[in-house]
Amino acid sequence: MKWTQTLVPTLREAPADAEIPSHQLLLRAGLIRKLAGGVYTFLPLGLRTLRKIERIIREEMDRAGALEVAMPALQPPEIWEASGRAQTAGDVLFKLKDSTGRQWFLSPTAEEVITTLAANEINSYRQLPKNFYQVSVKFRDEIRPRFGLMRAKEFIMKDAYSFDTTDEGAMASYQKMYDAYKRIFARCGLQSFPVEADTGVIGGSHSHEFMIPAATGENEVAYCEACGYAANIEKATSGIPKTAARELGAAVEKFSTPGVVSIEALAKEPYKVAANRQIKTLVYIADSKPVIILVRGDDQLNETKLMAKTGAIAARPATPEECVATLGAKPGSLGAVLNVPADVKVYADERLRGANDMATGANEDGFHLKNVSIERDIKVSEWFDLRTVNAGEPCGKCAKPLKIRRAIEVGHVFKLGTKYSAKLNATFLDADGARKPSVMGCYGIGVTRTLQAVVEQSNDKDGIVWPIAVAPYTVCITPLGVAPGSPAMTLAEKIYTELTARGVDVILDDRDERPGVKFKDADLVGFPIRVAIGEKGLAKGEVEVKPRNAPFQAVKAEDAVEAVMKLVNG
Ligand SMILES: [Zn+2]
Structure with missing residues (x-):
């Protein structure tokens, strides 16, 4: 891609309403734009990163045996009444009426939809287990949307739902998703860690959240470095002693x-x-x-x-x-x-x-x-147990002091049991001829939130530092002299063509701008590798190859492609 042919509207200053580094950087790098509070447009480069994250998610979900489906965003309220969630989730449900006066909900999640599907289409234990997933736009009526994509009214979520014949089967499905999530976040370049979590309004008996450590995170996590215990503060317990008993006093x-x-x-x-x-x-x-x-x-x-x-x-x-x-x-x-x-x-x-x-x-x-x-x-x-644990209290498992840190929740896995299947009649005939409700699990990843979490975790004073796997482009070629047919431009186009042929995502900065402007923009957007072609270097037959977070190396022009490939392949 040529820079002049795409749209990368970088900003020197962050808009005043962007509060945290990742939100500021996504705006400044020209990756997203706000349409209204909690509602964003993805620009070409932002969308490229989003698609790469989605591809990683799809690959790992497919690898774990999940089946991709696409469910509607418009949901009839009746299924929410049947599950009993119309009340409990009422605050965040987007509700609208069509021209006949019929009410609809905009999907914040799809337990009711998929369970209705299973009720109609799954009838025998021979059809189980099954795990269905989708990657789609979801809606939450956030009263106070904030932090850009972190807490938006409209966002992209990957949601998956497993159906099993037994509790043990459901736990195996849960474990598969848990393992897939670890791989997904690692491939996105994120240091995630799973923590025990409250099951909240979704219900169920067993749940983990996948957290990204970040000072700006909206969650607090209690954890023990000694034994690995980790839990959301909403769920965490400690081994703190009970109140010391004293001699039973006289009357009150x-x-x-x-x-x-x-x-x-x-x-x-x-x-x-x-x-x-x-x-x-x-x-x-x-x-x-x-x-x-x-x-x-x-x-x-x-x-x-x-x-x-x-x-x-x-x-x-x-x-x-x-x-x-x-x-x-x-x-x-x-x-x-x-x-x-x-x-x-x-x-x-x-x-x-x-x-x-x-x-x-x-x-x-x-x-x-x-x-x-x-x-x-x-x-x-x-x-x-109603109290909030504090840092320094003894771990409930090993008695070493607990620590507390802030984190961003990017994924959540739940074992649901039969809460939804029983209410929505998602039953099957078992081998013994008995009709039983499926044992379910549900598994979410905030896809747009994950994108922003990568930026929150990986940036410096100059801009974003994208991991190669999710960068909008892996390589930015910066010729300092863009006149068609000039030596710098001719070499830039040659390297561009060769890298592209080898499957590398390359953007060629063909703007007629000062070198300082181009380098600043490349660092701000955060391309993992920059290839700079200047007149001085060219006189010696050299170009500069520079990883985003390491010093440049001068390499012979004819070795530039190999030098880049070495960095790309780690
Ligand atoms: Zn411990």
Whole structure:
């Protein structure tokens, strides 16, 4: 490709609304353009990279035995009603009406569609196992789209769905996808690592996310370098000890704490009740009903765990008014010893089990309670792991300190079980003649997000540093003198033709621009290899071959193609 014949609108400055390096670089390198918030056009070079990533994904999915299909983006709401997800996924579903008034959903994912297909087309165990996948545009009604392709309203996703006759079969299908994902991200030049994950709104019993370490990532991951344990912070647990039991104190006693409305204030003079001897009482509205949550004073509630453990579809902190309505007091004075309505559930964090000699709010401004023994004085409905782990806590598997880092989620594998197949009648006749629901798994890769993750992980002060496998072009030839028939241009075209014939993607920068401009652009777009042809070098019969992230080497003009091929083949 000749530079003047394609479109590479590079920018010296990043648009003000691009917040993270990868978003800025995709815009500056002329790979994408914003049409509206969360909606992007891929320009020719951006699309080339996207297609290369898609090809890697398709090759690895095919290799793992998955079958490519293409499902519609328009989905009838009835199948979402049948699966029970019309409510749970309601917030992110794009809904529209056609001219007859019939409602449709724009596909954010396709469990319902593929399960409906399986219900109609798969009838016997002889047809199983099967794994179907597609690479297609998906939609999410993101209220706050941000970070470019990372969180967009319209994006490209690879989604796959496996159907098996048994649980063991489903686990084998899961493992195949897990292995394929590791290969996919490695081939894209990404350092990915799988972590245990919450199954969230999709449901299911077993799940891993594939993460890319990045300071700008929206996820937090707890991990142990010693034993390899890694989990999304929404799911992570640690081996932190439970609250030390003390002598069972006398009866609960109310004491005056004027103006004290925080854990920190109660920990100070004159009260000096350490945060780890306090019970933090929170009121949440879970699926429109108030619930009371108890965690230790020095712990933080993890809302994802709360929803996962209690099965709540939606949960939010109660307003001060709702706290008063529930416990008769405002946040800062709440406690679960007194005045808890009989129909309000009290969920306590496991770390508090057996704790005594604790302090908590008295549901009365200016008063707290002491000598609280949680199992004696509070009617706990259920115990759960509800706290967020912190860096430095002992690993639950090997007791070495856990670390926490930020990461970008690029892939997710779930074992779904029969959640969808049972509801949508995706059943089969087994060898014993019994009709059973298929055991399913589902597997996603954010394709456009993966593209941006490559840029986020691989860039420097000059621009993007593409891995060869996904670069828009592998080689950029830069003749410094582009007059047709000039020695530099003639040699540039010769090298271009030879490399192209050997299957290398080459772009020839035939713009009549200063060398500085051309080199800056080549570094900004991030071509892995640059071949510069200047008058001085030519006089000596030499050209410069320069990998994007290494110094140049002068090579004889006739050896240039071989030198490039050596770099291409690693
Ligand atoms: Zn460990």
